[in-house]
Amino acid sequence: MKKLTSNILLLTAAMIWGCAFVAQRAGMAYVGPWTFTCLRSLIGGITLLILSPVFRKSGIAGQNADTQTLWKGGLLCGLVLTCASMSQQAGIQYTTAGKAGFITALYVIIVPLFSIIIGKKVSSRIWIPVFLALTGFWLMSIREGFTLGKGDGLVLISALLYAVHILVIDHFSPLVNGVSMSCIQFFVAGILCFVPMLVFEHPQISSIMAAAVPILYAGVLSSGIAYTFQILGQRGAEPAVATLLLSLESVFSLLAGFLLLHEQLAVRELIGCVLVFAAILLAQMPEKEK
Numbered sequence: 001m002k003k004l005t006s007n008i009l010l011l012t013a014a015m016i017w018g019c020a021f022v023a024q025r026a027g028m029a030y031v032g033p034w035t036f037t038c039l040r041s042l043i044g045g046i047t048l049l050i051l052s053p054v055f056r057k058s059g060i061a062g063q064n065a066d067t068q069t070l071w072k073g074g075l076l077c078g079l080v081l082t083c084a085s086m087s088q089q090a091g092i093q094y095t096t097a098g099k100a101g102f103i104t105a106l107y108v109i110i111v112p113l114f115s116i117i118i119g120k121k122v123s124s125r126i127w128i129p130v131f132l133a134l135t136g137f138w139l140m141s142i143r144e145g146f147t148l149g150k151g152d153g154l155v156l157i158s159a160l161l162y163a164v165h166i167l168v169i170d171h172f173s174p175l176v177n178g179v180s181m182s183c184i185q186f187f188v189a190g191i192l193c194f195v196p197m198l199v200f201e202h203p204q205i206s207s208i209m210a211a212a213v214p215i216l217y218a219g220v221l222s223s224g225i226a227y228t229f230q231i232l233g234q235r236g237a238e239p240a241v242a243t244l245l246l247s248l249e250s251v252f253s254l255l256a257g258f259l260l261l262h263e264q265l266a267v268r269e270l271i272g273c274v275l276v277f278a279a280i281l282l283a284q285m286p287e288k289e290k
Contacts, residue, residue, distance in 0.1 A: 009233035010245040013226040018252020020222035021097035021104075022260045024089060027214030032201035033089035035208070038193035039215045041085070044223025045186030048179060051228055055179045073172030074181045078188025080168055084161035085189060091154025096263040099140055101253020102276045103155045108247060108283050109133045110163035118167070129283040136275030139268050178231070186223060243284040250277060 027036045092100045109129055112122045141152035148156075172181060197203060208215070234242050254273060257263040265273070 003237060006233045006237040007241065007245060009229040010237055010242055011248065013229040013233065014246050014248040015252045016221050016226040016229075017246075017249040018101055018254075019256045019260075020218050020226075021092065021101050021253040022256045023214040023217040023222070024092050025097045025100075025257075025261065027211040027218070028089070028093050030207045030211035031203055031215075032197070033086055033093070034193050034197040035201050035203040036211070036215060036218070037082070037085045037089050038190050038197045039208070040218040040223060041082075041186045041193065042190035043216065043219025044227075045183050045190060047220050047224025048183045048186065048227065051224060052179050052183065054228075055231075069172070070176045070180060071184065073168070073176050074184025075188055077165065077168050077172070077181060078185035078192070080161060080165045081185050082189040082192045084158045084165055086193070087154050087161060088158035091151045091158065094151025095149060095155060096265065097257035097261060098254035098263055098265060098273070099152065099269065100155045101250045101257075102140065102273045103137065103152060104159050104162065105247060105250040105280055106133055106137065106156070106159045106276065107163040107166065108243075108280045110160055111166050112283065114163050114167060126283060129279040132275050132279035132282065136272040136277075136279060139272030139275065141272075182227065244281065247277075247280045247284065250280070 024036065031039075088100065088104060095103075109126075112126045113130065116122050137156070141149055141156075143149060169181075230246065233245075237245070250273075254265075
């Protein structure tokens with residue numbers, strides 16, 4: 001029963017994150033990327049701050065570290081998260097929510113490649129998923145004349161940055177209270193976006209109110225609730241099952257884009273999505289013991 005509950009929580013988190021691509025795209029009709037990212041990050045930080053007593057009582061937040069390490073991790077994560085979120089938010093203006101979900105999910109492939117660069121041991125089987133992912137991305141995003149769409153290119157940059165973000169979290173998470181570090185990173189991202197928001201976009205209260213539902217969805221549900229579900233779910237789920245369920249985020253983004261935004265993909269793009277998803281699944285399969 002515990003495993004079933006954990007799997008439901010992880011599946012729900014994946015669904016929330018997949019639908020968040022629709023919220024991000026819908027919000028861009030009213031506010032700019034700096035404004036959307038700033039507000040969703042601050043709301044995400046506040047949400048986790050409110051939920052932090054629950055984490056403390058359940059003992060799942062992680063160990064407390066010295067203040068210097070906690071703030072170092074939070075600031076660094078917040079800086080990388082800002083760059084990743086802004087690239088994704090800017091790119092989603094020019095592509096579909098479904099494609100953005102699958103391109104972002106390429107971080108699953110990129111993380112082990114970056115791990116090789118920093119000297120970590122990675123299974124040789126990773127090259128098959130890499131080939132499938134590159135083929136799928138080419139089918140989804142490369143146009144005639146071998147040009148890359150502006151939106152797809154920006155979302156690909158965000159996938160690279162999210163891979164860096166994961167590696168930074170991987171380094172600091174065993175050393176600090178994970179919820180506290182996440183709160184810090186969200187507030188850092190919100191603060192870093194605040195001045196550019198005022199300088200470049202001059203947001204109006206009326207525009208923010210018009211985008212209130214997408215912003216609240218991305219801040220409360222995607223950043224706060226889904227993060228909580230991920231931590232709770234991973235406690236009782238097998239690692240391979242957990243990563244598989246969370247990777248369904250890309251599938252949910254495609255379905256949400258089709259159902260809510262009536263987005264259509266060409267056959268070539270759909271085949272590319274299938275190949276990327278297959279690459280994600282292969283990359284997460286545990287290596288057989290010899």
